[in-house]
Structure formats: C-alpha cells, structure tokens
Amino acid sequence: MRGSMRISEIFRLVYLNLSQNKFKVILTSIGIVVGSATIMLVLAIGMGGRAEVAEQFKNLNAGAIDISYGGQGSFDMDSFMSGAMGNPFGGQGSSRGNSGRGNGSTGFPGGSAGGFSGGVPGNVGGFSGGTFPGGGSNGQQKSNPFGGRSSGDEVILTTADCEELELFVAGITDTTISYSSKASLEGGELESATSYTVAGVRSNYAGISNLKMTIGNFLTDEQDESKEKVCVLGMSVAREIFGSAYAAYDGSVYIDGRPYVVTGVLAEMGTVASGISPDTAVFVPYETGIKYVTGPSISPTVTVIAADVNSVDRVMADVETVLADSYEGVTFNISDAGTKMEAASASNETLTWLLVSMSVIVFIVGGIGIMNVLFLSVKERTNEIGILKAVGCSRKDILIEFLMEASCISFIGAVIGVLLALAVTPLVELFSVRVELTVSGALLSLLFGVVTGTLFGLQPAYRASRLIPVVALNQE
Amino acid sequence: MIRMTGINKGYMLGEEKLPILKNINFTVEKGEYVAILGPSGSGKTTLMNIVGCMDEMDSGEYYLDGLAVHETPQDGLTEIRNKKIGFIFQNYQLIPTYNILQNIVMPLLARGMTYGEAEAACMNTIELLGLTNRISHKPGELSGGQKQRVSIARALVGRPSILLADEPTGALDQSSGKDVLRLFRELNDMGHTIVMITHDSQVAKSAGRIVRIVDGELYED
Structure with missing residues (x-):
C-alpha cells in the first residue's frame, strides 16, 4: 500500500509556506499573541495575589480568635x-x-x-x-x-x-x-x-x-x-x-x-x-x-x-x-483568622477566575482570527491543493499540513505572547501589582495558544482536504 | 493498460443534466502514444480527468493496469494518481512558492519518501530534462518551455504507468512546443505510455495514434 507523506516532510512544506509569508503569519497570530500574553500575565497576577495573601497571613495563627467590644445591644x-x-x-x-x-x-x-x-x-x-x-x-x-x-x-x-x-x-x-x-x-x-x-x-x-x-x-x-x-x-x-x-x-x-x-x-x-x-x-x-x-x-x-x-x-x-x-446586652465582634484567610483566598481565587475567563475570551477571538485567515488561505491556495492532490497527496496529508500550519502559527504567536508578557511585567509592577511569573504559567500559555489555534484550524484544514481534485486544480 | 467501456459523464446545468461524454469506449495499450484530438468544448479535458482519476464518471467501466477504477474509493484513486499516472498540464501547474526541485519531488514525498531519498531518486530525470542548473529556481524565474519540462519531470519521477498530457504545447511558443513534442517522442521510444489531449491537429500528428472526440463521442482515425 502507499505510504502517507512523512510528518517531517509535511513539516518541511509547512516551514516553506510560513517562511515565505512571514508578515501574514505575524498578522494571523496577533490574536494568539494577545491571548497568550494575557493568560500568562493573568496567571502571574493570580499567583502574585496568592503569594501576597500567603505572605500577609504567614504570621497569623490559624486558631486565633479576636474579640473586641462591638457596642450595646443583643x-x-x-x-x-x-x-x-x-x-x-x-x-x-x-x-x-x-x-x-x-x-x-x-x-x-x-x-x-x-x-x-x-x-x-x-x-x-x-x-x-x-x-x-x-x-x-x-x-x-x-x-x-x-x-x-x-x-x-x-x-x-x-x-x-x-x-x-x-x-x-x-x-x-x-x-x-x-x-x-x-x-x-x-x-x-x-x-x-x-x-x-x-x-x-x-x-x-x-x-x-x-x-x-x-x-x-x-x-x-x-x-x-x-x-x-x-x-x-x-x-x-x-x-x-x-x-x-x-x-x-x-x-x-x-x-x-x-x-x-x-x-x-x-x-x-x-x-x-x-x-x-x-x-x-x-x-x-x-x-x-x-x-x-x-x-x-x-x-x-x-x-x-x-x-x-x-x-x-x-x-x-x-x-x-x-x-x-x-x-x-453587649455586642462583641468575634472573628477568627481562618475565616479571614478563607475570605481573602476566595476573593483572590474569584479575581483569578475572572481574569482567566477574560483570557479565554481573548483566545476565542484570536482563534476566530486564525480560522478566518486559514479559510482565506485555503481559498487562495485551492489551486496548490489541487496540484498536491493530482500528484497523489492524500486527504490526510493535506489535513495534517493545514493543521500543522495553524499549530505553527499559533505556536509562534504564543511564544511572542509569552515574550510580550515578560516585557510587560515590569510595567504592571509599576502599578504595585504583584506579578509572580512561573515556568508552568508560560507553558500553559503556550499550550493554550497552540491548542486554540489548532482547534480553530481544524475546519479550514478539513475543508481543504475535502476539495475535489479537478475542481481545486481548475481554480484560479 | 487502459480499458474504458460505456463511459458517460454529464454536468448539471440548472435542472437539466448536460451530457459531456457519451458512451465512450477507449483502449490504450502499453507503450502507445495516443493523441485525443478535439475542438474546445468537445469533452476531451473531461475525458482526461476521468482517465487521470481526477473526476468521477456517471456510468461505465474503467480498468487501468487491471485495476477497476470505477469501483475504487477516493483514497484508492489518490494512490492510483500517485503511482500510475503522471500529469502534464497546459499551464504547468507548478507551486509558485516551491523551487523546481521541491516541485519535482512532490509525488515521491507523497509516497512516503524522505526529501533526501526523493532528491536522489529524481536526479536522473532532472538531468534527462536538462534542468540540473535550475533546481533551486522558483517557477516564476523560468521560461514557459522550462516550466513545461519541470512539469514533465514531476510527471516522470514517480515512474508512472501512463503519462497524461493536457494541451502540453498550448501555452508554449512554436519552438518550445516542438521541443516538448520531441521529448514526448523520445519518452515514448523509451517505453513510456503517453496519452495527449490537444485541439491542434499538427500537434496530434506527433502521436502514434489519433483519436478524435466530437460532442462527447469518440472516433478512431
């Protein structure tokens, strides 16, 4: 039976295509750049908030209960x-x-x-x-x-x-x-x-x-x-x-x-x-x-x-x-440290999740951007797809090529996004926001970026792979 | 090699189906050089697309090297295109962003070869077609005749059973066209089976056998 195109060779084609359209790659990946930078900063700010809460409470005895006079009345x-x-x-x-x-x-x-x-x-x-x-x-x-x-x-x-x-x-x-x-x-x-x-x-x-x-x-x-x-x-x-x-x-x-x-x-x-x-x-x-x-x-x-x-x-x-x-008939204020810690942690968690939700929205917008550009790319390259099909590239080869292009564009965007987050961190800290950058945060941003781009690239890639050879070939 | 019987093909035009190929019976033996001659709109390109497994027939039977193409699913047709057919197009159909070598090795890469293996496998063909000094150029940097040579090289590297050429001289000047026809002759002499489609009777004369197609019907000379 015929062997499919090797992944390494598909990657070579992807590299060829992307390296000759650098500007388009950058423009396409802007959504992912912003999304990755946002999610990395959000995670870093969340971690910073958590560290701050932990630091603030590090001297606090969890079993401490404070009692003070609260006024008259029941x-x-x-x-x-x-x-x-x-x-x-x-x-x-x-x-x-x-x-x-x-x-x-x-x-x-x-x-x-x-x-x-x-x-x-x-x-x-x-x-x-x-x-x-x-x-x-x-x-x-x-x-x-x-x-x-x-x-x-x-x-x-x-x-x-x-x-x-x-x-x-x-x-x-x-x-x-x-x-x-x-x-x-x-x-x-x-x-x-x-x-x-x-x-x-x-x-x-x-x-x-x-x-x-x-x-x-x-x-x-x-x-x-x-x-x-x-x-x-x-x-x-x-x-x-x-x-x-x-x-x-x-x-x-x-x-x-x-x-x-x-x-x-x-x-x-x-x-x-x-x-x-x-x-x-x-x-x-x-x-x-x-x-x-x-x-x-x-x-x-x-x-x-x-x-x-x-x-x-x-x-x-x-x-x-x-x-x-x-x-x-006297009221006392009685409060315990654990409740305060929980409240502070909970509010920090809420803020983190809010920011993460925002990042996800940014990613979706970025993903839609990638999808649109890939749809356009499939349209532009219909003739090329027809040639590939004519010389014997399978649907799977073409699907993988376009998916890899989407993944690579997203990866490039995600890397730029992580670098952008690193560059922006000092500015954020100027506003007295504690930022704790972590390797896991950077990896998560990269992962989110690549996964988003790849998912949104699926549909255009599938469409490219399903083109009828003779129709694709005759497309100018 | 090629055995087609009762091939029909039509396209929907609004509510009605417009017949393009009507009950085509067509046979090509191994080592033949056949020209399908017909005017524009006669259905010759549609016939070539079906012979080349690029389009599906509505009815009929088609055997290529004993394989029942009419019963083969899409993935199987891809394999047939890759292994048994070499296409030569009127407008060359080269990928403009790839260099000449990258264009030529494509059928071999699709077979699962590495780039290095593919490059080694196609060097003889590149030499045969006089393209050795052009392999790192982009298609846009070549003349029409050279582009067609690249297209022929790409068709040959996979050692296909049959070469299908659609108006191979159509976009070339007279001199380049003659060169291509001379090359076809040589390839046929080397044992390659060639089916060429043309509207030009002078071009068709270079083939060993001419088949005429008029209004979707095939006539042997």
Whole structure:
C-alpha cells in the first residue's frame, strides 16, 4: 500500500509556506499573541495575589480568635461577621463618653483620631467592625478600667476577661490582650516629632503573633507590671528613626515626650492582612501604654488561641456565651483568622477566575482570527491543493499540513505572547501589582495558544482536504 | 493498460443534466502514444480527468493496469494518481512558492519518501530534462518551455504507468512546443505510455495514434 507523506516532510512544506509569508503569519497570530500574553500575565497576577495573601497571613495563627467590644445591644452574628469581613467604618461603635452618646460612633482605622485598637496582625474584623467604638471617646470611663467590668454603657475588655475565658472555655491554649494608638515619636535621626502606631501588648503577644526578634528581647511581664518605659521597635520604625536595627538597640526614643529604652527590634515581617503591622509599630508594655500614652480609655482586643483549628467555631460560640453571661446586652465582634484567610483566598481565587475567563475570551477571538485567515488561505491556495492532490497527496496529508500550519502559527504567536508578557511585567509592577511569573504559567500559555489555534484550524484544514481534485486544480 | 467501456459523464446545468461524454469506449495499450484530438468544448479535458482519476464518471467501466477504477474509493484513486499516472498540464501547474526541485519531488514525498531519498531518486530525470542548473529556481524565474519540462519531470519521477498530457504545447511558443513534442517522442521510444489531449491537429500528428472526440463521442482515425 502507499505510504502517507512523512510528518517531517509535511513539516518541511509547512516551514516553506510560513517562511515565505512571514508578515501574514505575524498578522494571523496577533490574536494568539494577545491571548497568550494575557493568560500568562493573568496567571502571574493570580499567583502574585496568592503569594501576597500567603505572605500577609504567614504570621497569623490559624486558631486565633479576636474579640473586641462591638457596642450595646443583643449579639448579632451577622454584624460581627460583617465586621470580620471588613466594614471599613465599623458601624457598631455606639459608644458613650461621660457626656452621653459620644461622637465617636465611628471608628477610624489606625485609631488616628484617638480611637484605640489592638489584635494580632491580620485582625481585619477587629479594626473595621467596630473595634474603634470611640473615635473620639477619650472621655472618662464610668467603671474601673482595670477592674474587668464596666458599669456604664461602654465595655473595656481586660486581662480579667482573658482569665475568665481561659477558665470557662475549653480548648484554649493561650490568650492575650492588646490595643494600639497613634503617638508622637522623637529621637534618633528624626528631625521632628512623627506620628507612629504604638501598641500596648502583653509579653505573650510576640509568641501568639509569631513575631521574631532581630536583636534584643521582647517585652517582659516584669516590665509590664512595673510599667517600665521600654519599647520594642518594628524593623521599619527602627530604620526610619535610627538607620538600622543595631543602631536602635539600647537607644532611646521619646513617645509623647517621655523617654523609652529600646530593648529590642523585631525581624522584618512584611505586610500583614490588617491589624497591627509589626514593621511599622512601636510595642510598649500594656500597662505602660495605658499609664503614659493612651490613658484608660482604650478599646482593646482580646485574642484567644484555639488549641485545635477545627474547633474554632465551637470556641467562638463558647466565648460568645461566656461574654454574654458577663456583659448582658453587649455586642462583641468575634472573628477568627481562618475565616479571614478563607475570605481573602476566595476573593483572590474569584479575581483569578475572572481574569482567566477574560483570557479565554481573548483566545476565542484570536482563534476566530486564525480560522478566518486559514479559510482565506485555503481559498487562495485551492489551486496548490489541487496540484498536491493530482500528484497523489492524500486527504490526510493535506489535513495534517493545514493543521500543522495553524499549530505553527499559533505556536509562534504564543511564544511572542509569552515574550510580550515578560516585557510587560515590569510595567504592571509599576502599578504595585504583584506579578509572580512561573515556568508552568508560560507553558500553559503556550499550550493554550497552540491548542486554540489548532482547534480553530481544524475546519479550514478539513475543508481543504475535502476539495475535489479537478475542481481545486481548475481554480484560479 | 487502459480499458474504458460505456463511459458517460454529464454536468448539471440548472435542472437539466448536460451530457459531456457519451458512451465512450477507449483502449490504450502499453507503450502507445495516443493523441485525443478535439475542438474546445468537445469533452476531451473531461475525458482526461476521468482517465487521470481526477473526476468521477456517471456510468461505465474503467480498468487501468487491471485495476477497476470505477469501483475504487477516493483514497484508492489518490494512490492510483500517485503511482500510475503522471500529469502534464497546459499551464504547468507548478507551486509558485516551491523551487523546481521541491516541485519535482512532490509525488515521491507523497509516497512516503524522505526529501533526501526523493532528491536522489529524481536526479536522473532532472538531468534527462536538462534542468540540473535550475533546481533551486522558483517557477516564476523560468521560461514557459522550462516550466513545461519541470512539469514533465514531476510527471516522470514517480515512474508512472501512463503519462497524461493536457494541451502540453498550448501555452508554449512554436519552438518550445516542438521541443516538448520531441521529448514526448523520445519518452515514448523509451517505453513510456503517453496519452495527449490537444485541439491542434499538427500537434496530434506527433502521436502514434489519433483519436478524435466530437460532442462527447469518440472516433478512431
């Protein structure tokens, strides 16, 4: 029987045809160029987003549950969930100063207007869901702020609440309490007083938040009890004020005019999802901060660590029950790290899929472009197809030749697209978009490009292979 | 070699079928040089397309080298075209983007040979037709006579049972036309079977036997 044309020889013909129509090849492949570049960038941006989320949450303890005062009224799961998901203005904070309903019903992220907050890094809900009940509520507390209970409308969580939760809620390994505020810092290389986030934390905060030291030690219980004026600086703060972590260590800074000894500098932690950003914060002992920086009107966040990540929901329910027992009619924002991670990951996934869908549309448009040009090519080369058939090329040979042409055009387009994506990446990064280029992304772009072009080339190639020899040959 | 009996072929013209070939009976023996002579529109090209397995007949029987062409499916016809028939066209039918060698080796590539094997196999033919110095040229760079030589070379390289030439001198000047006819004579002397279609009685005279076709009917001289 007759052998078909060898694939290597068909490829030779394809090379001949394409090399003599370079401009047409480039024009034909533009759709695939754009499609491949898009899909590679989209994957890279998606990977970048994923890496960013992972980085932001790397210090977050998955079993961490943040609890903060949410306002008066019955507990509302929806409201704390919306808090957890990040209502940027924290609508629950109907706090009251001693002048009745205070004007601080809206919290300000970062506590810039005197609002206070705390929580381990990643505390989205703590910040946004009413963690700042008193943007302006520096008014006096009716209750003893250290006594564990408020006799007035506003509740300030305390160490006593931590102890109570540890006592009554099963499956808790640790608790801590923290708050943050803005304060003016001087010293080192600073030419003028500059506002920084000052966080009042307990000694176990570093362990719970997975903070690591570059130099020195974190704050101790003794320093907290004796309200010593010591502090630990985040890496960025140390660099800004002293030039380096080593220069900062054992140095002095002035917080609201009072001198503090720098007992340590944290290792660089990178960005965090929310909450106290370790790199840009100054950590002081909890009690020291209340005495010298914030005063008693703080809105702390209690952080509870569930022993088992799978029991977080139960621990949250138990925490809610215990707090409801202690503070009748008070709403607390209770949010867990896992939910935040899931929400952030889910939103990132959604964005990635949205972008991938766009790429697929671009590919379809590109594929249709290839199909149109190939149809035109079949029409233009009908006579050539007739000659090939006359000399004995089979339908299969012609089908493969045209399919290979489509594949090669697509491959060339996909390669150009990948190169284009590499070239465009620095521009995308200029807009602060994190791009993580990967070999698998490039290979996937190539694969998508070739498959799309080949699929759309099928119909024209089939049509070419089915031409009747005598009709094709007589076509001018 | 060729045995056709009762061949009919027509084309649809609107609702009606226009008969082109009417009950054709045609025989060619091995080593013959036959000219089919007829005016334009007589059906000679249609007859050649059927002889060359490029078109299907409506009815009749056609045997080529003992093979029942009328019962052969499309893929089989492709094989017959590749192995048993060499085509020489009036307008050469060369692929303009390929060079001369690439055009000539095409029937051998279609058989599954590598380019190198095909090139080696066709060098004698290229030499025979005086095309050695032209193999890297494109068809557009050759004269009409040279193009027809390329077309003949392509028809010969597959060592077919029969050469089918459709108005081979039709697009050539008198001198080039005479060269081609002289070449046909030589090829026939070498044992090649040739069927040539022409409207020119002077050209037909170069063949050993002339068959006339008028209004789709065949007459032996």
